[in-house]
Structures are given as structure tokens and as C-alpha cells.
Amino acid sequence: MGKIYQFIDQRLDLTPLLRKIADHPVPDHANPLKTRSAFIYCFGGISFLVILMQILTGAFLMLYYVPSPDHAYASVSYIKNEVAFGGFVSNLHRVGASAAVLMVFLHMLRVFFTKSYKNPRELNWVAGVFLLFIVMGLGFTGYLLPWDQKAYWATTVGLNILEGVPLAGGFLADALRGGSEVGMLTLTRFFVIHVMFLPGLLILFLAAHFFMVRRQGISHPL
Amino acid sequence: MSVNKTSSSVDPGKNSYPFYPNHMFMEALVAFGALLVLALLALLWQMPLEEIADPSDSAYVPRPEWYFLFLFQLLKYFKGSFIVVGTVVVPALATLFLLLWPFLDRGEETRLSKRPRSLALGVFAILSIVALTMLAVVEDSDLHMDLPPIQEQQLAEGEDLFNRFCVLCHSMHGKGGFMAPDLTQVGARVNRVYIERVIITPQIVSQTTIMSKVPLSDEERHAISAFLARKK
Numbered sequence: 063m064g065k066i067y068q069f070i071d072q073r074l075d076l077t078p079l080l081r082k083i084a085d086h087p088v089p090d091h092a093n094p095l096k097t098r099s100a101f102i103y104c105f106g107g108i109s110f111l112v113i114l115m116q117i118l119t120g121a122f123l124m125l126y127y128v129p130s131p132d133h134a135y136a137s138v139s140y141i142k143n144e145v146a147f148g149g150f151v152s153n154l155h156r157v158g159a160s161a162a163v164l165m166v167f168l169h170m171l172r173v174f175f176t177k178s179y180k181n182p183r184e185l186n187w188v189a190g191v192f193l194l195f196i197v198m199g200l201g202f203t204g205y206l207l208p209w210d211q212k213a214y215w216a217t218t219v220g221l222n223i224l225e226g227v228p229l230a231g232g233f234l235a236d237a238l239r240g241g242s243e244v245g246m247l248t249l250t251r252f253f254v255i256h257v258m259f260l261p262g263l264l265i266l267f268l269a270a271h272f273f274m275v276r277r278q279g280i281s282h283p284l
Numbered sequence: 285m286s287v288n289k290t291s292s293s294v295d296p297g298k299n300s301y302p303f304y305p306n307h308m309f310m311e312a313l314v315a316f317g318a319l320l321v322l323a324l325l326a327l328l329w330q331m332p333l334e335e336i337a338d339p340s341d342s343a344y345v346p347r348p349e350w351y352f353l354f355l356f357q358l359l360k361y362f363k364g365s366f367i368v369v370g371t372v373v374v375p376a377l378a379t380l381f382l383l384l385w386p387f388l389d390r391g392e393e394t395r396l397s398k399r400p401r402s403l404a405l406g407v408f409a410i411l412s413i414v415a416l417t418m419l420a421v422v423e424d425s426d427l428h429m430d431l432p433p434i435q436e437q438q439l440a441e442g443e444d445l446f447n448r449f450c451v452l453c454h455s456m457h458g459k460g461g462f463m464a465p466d467l468t469q470v471g472a473r474v475n476r477v478y479i480e481r482v483i484i485t486p487q488i489v490s491q492t493t494i495m496s497k498v499p500l501s502d503e504e505r506h507a508i509s510a511f512l513a514r515k516k
Contacts, residue, residue: 087300214337215346
């Protein structure tokens with residue numbers, strides 16, 4: 063191990079980089095061993111963990127999932143009933159979606175009540191709000207994919223609500239739906255938004271979020 | 285430059301401890317625990333597929349995922365042309381408030397006891413979301429299906445229908461089939477709406493249920509649910 067690391071380090075000079083990532087102090091008020099209430103500082107990290115799990119379980123589900131009205135339901139049913147551990151992975155993805163929303167929300171409450179958003183961290187709060195909306199958008203688009211009754215009708219109702227919004231609502235609803243009714247185009251659009259556009263945005267905003275945390279350090283309560 | 289000055293990251297040493305390996309170890313422990321909880325939930329909290337989407341079945345009453353329920357509930361309070369208040373005005377204002385909040389609340393004080401207005405706002409937001417979600421759940425479980433009230437002659441009809449169809453698999457008071465759960469006290473366990481829903485979509489109980497859809501008219505189904513709901 064050491065030799066391999068030396069070989070790479072001599073060529074790429076990794077050590078200063080790793081130092082930068084790993085060698086930073088964590089204040090006692092965020093250390094559960096010293097401060098009992100420090101557990102409230104863990105929600106952000108758990109959100110990230112759940113998001114990683116969603117990406118991984120989602121990738122495995124994509125191995126079998128077919129985004130077309132003719133096959134979506136059958137492929138999900140196949141995942142749940144036939145694929146080895148498929149039922150578990152799809153359940154994990156479903157539970158993970160709820161956990162992600164809940165953890166991001168708790169993380170936001172922690173930041174709000176400790177006023178960690180104050181100068182100089184305003185921009186990181188804004189990035190966090192975007193992350194919350196992205197996670198909720200992932201929840202909404204993912205709900206349609208199994209193509210069962212609940213999926214179909216919940217999406218129909220959701221898009222009808224959007225349609226009623228003055229000015230841009232009709233256009234947005236049509237663009238998402240790909241027609242006047244929820245159908246094949248809706249399913250492929252929601253699928254691509256769910257597995258490409260929103261995850262891409264999610265990763266971008268997460269990178270910005272973490273960059274700012276490391277640049278500015280964990281906020282100090284008075 | 286100004287970043288390092290204004291950021292109040294602490295000095296290494298006295299009031300802090302190193303990220304690696306101390307904090308990292310703890311994070312690994314917490315992550316392991318969180319994954320364990322998620323795996324247990326995934327095992328215990330099964331979320332079965334319902335029937336395949338049927339675009340012609342507009343009688344289906346859909347529900348969004350629980351974290352959208354508060355928004356959904358909000359819409360119920362704005363009728364007619366006021367609907368935009370629920371679909372646009374309130375959500376847009378809330379979003380704007382969220383995004384701009386650090387620029388609106390500029391004080392240096394971080395202690396919650398010295399920020400009564402922030403505290404009130406935060407608690408108000410949490411309570412509204414929780415209350416709206418709970419209202420949605422309550423209205424869902426009881427009010428959503430508008431069932432005609434139970435009439436006495438329905439009970440006899442319900443019993444008759446029950447003895448024609450349901451007893452082939454279900455049992456009651458020791459009589460009937462053994463393929464499906466005993467329904468002697470079903471009314472004590474679940475409410476009438478739930479019974480209706482199971483008759484309409486047996487799969488809501490379990491995806492692999494062998495219960496078949498029985499061809500019943502609405503009146504007949506109401507009669508059976510009335511009969512069963514009284515079996516407490």
C-alpha cells in the first residue's frame with residue numbers, strides 16, 4: 063500500500079491535496095462526544111449519504127427498468143418479484159427518497175435555528191434551498207416511473223395543478239407532459255429528468271455546497 | 285482573503301479536534317447506523333405496486349408522496365378564482381422568503397433566545413407544514429370517499445353478499461374458507477373506507493394477494509362494507 067501510494071504521490075504530488083481535505087479541525091460544538099446536542103450537525107452528512115445511496119440503488123434499478131408505458135409496469139414488477147434482491151433495492155430507493163427529503167429538511171432547520179446562514183454563508187444557504195427543491199423534484203418525477211395507478215393519477219393531478227398556474231403554467235405543463243394527456247412522452251421526459259437532468263444539477267449544487275463549507279469552515283455559535 | 289478573516293472557523297487545538305481520523309471515524313459510525321435503519325425500513329415498510337395505470341379510470345383517487353401532502357392540502361382552502369393563491373402566491377412567497385432569508389435577517393446574534401422573531405417564524409413554518417400534512421392524512425383516511433350512511437337493510441344485504449362471495453376464502457365466526465384472513469372483527473381493525481378500497485383494489489393489502497376483484501355494483505359494495513364495518 064505504502065509503495066503504491068509513494069509511486070503515485072511522486073508523480074502527482076497528492077499529499078498537499080489530501081492534507082487540505084483531511085487536516086482540518088472540527089469545532090467541539092459539532093462533536094457529539096463533547097457536546098451532546100451536536101447530533102443536530104449530522105443531518106447534512108446523512109443527507110449526502112442518502113443521496114449517494116439513491117444514486118447507487120437508482121443505477122441498479124436502471125439495469126432493468128424500461129421507460130415506456132408498455133413495459134414500465136412489467137419491468138418494475140419484474141424487479142420487485144423476480145430479480146435477486148430487486149424488491150429490497152427498489153424498496154430501499156423508495157424509502158431513500160423519503161429519507162432524503164426528511165434529512166434535507168432537518169438539516170435546513172438546524173442551519174436556520176443556529177443561524178449558520180449569516181454573513182459570510184448566505185450563498186451556501188441559497189445553494190441549500192436549491193438542493194431542497196432538486197430533491198423534491200426528484201421525488202415528483204420518480205413517482206411516475208412505476209406506471210401504476212397511483213403514479214399515473216398523481217402525476218396527472220400534479221400537472222393539472224401546474225396547468226392552472228397563470229402565464230407560464232400551461233406552457234410548462236405541456237412541456238413536461240409532451241401532449242394533452244399523460245402518456246409515452248410524459249414517461250420518457252420524467253425518466254430523463256429523473257436520471258439525467260436533476261441528478262446532474264444535484265451534483266453541481268452539492269459540489270458548490272461542499273466547496274463553500276470547506277472554504278468557510280463550520281460556523282461558530284456565539 | 286476576506287473569506288479567511290470573516291469565516292469563524294476555529295483554530296486547531298483547544299476547542300476542536302482533528303477531522304481525520306477522529307471525526308471521520310465517528311462519521312463512519314453514524315453512516316453505518318443510518319444505512320442500517322434505512323435497510324430495516326426498506327424491509328419492514330413494503331410499498332407494493334398498485335394495478336397498472338389505467339387512463340380511463342378517472343374514479344381513481346390518487347395521493348402524492350407524503351412530503352407533498354402539505355402543498356396538496358393547501359390547495360383545498362382556495363376555491364374558484366382564488367386557487368392561484370394556493371398554487372402560486374403562497375408557494376412563490378415562501379420560496380422567495382427561503383431564498384432571500386439570509387439577506388433579510390442580517391443581525392450578528394446567533395443565539396436562539398435572542399432571536400425571538402426567527403424562532404417564531406421557524407416554529408410557525410414547522411407547525412404549518414406538520415398541521416397541513418396531518419389534516420391531509422386525516423381527511424384522506426375518513427372523508428375522502430363520500431360513502432352514503434349505513435342503513436339497516438344494507439346490513440342484511442351485505443351479509444347475504446358476504447355469504448355468497450367472501451366466505452369462499454374468508455371466514456367469520458369460525459365458518460368459511462381458510463385461504464384468507466378471518467374477518468370476524470374486521471370493523472375493529474380498519475375503517476369502512478379501507479374495506480371499500482380493498483374490495484376495489486385488493487393489491488393495496490399486498491402485491492401478491494390472491495384476492496380477486498369481485499364484480500359488484502357500487503350499492504353492493506357499500507352494503508358489504510357496511511356489514512363488515514359493523515363487525516367490531
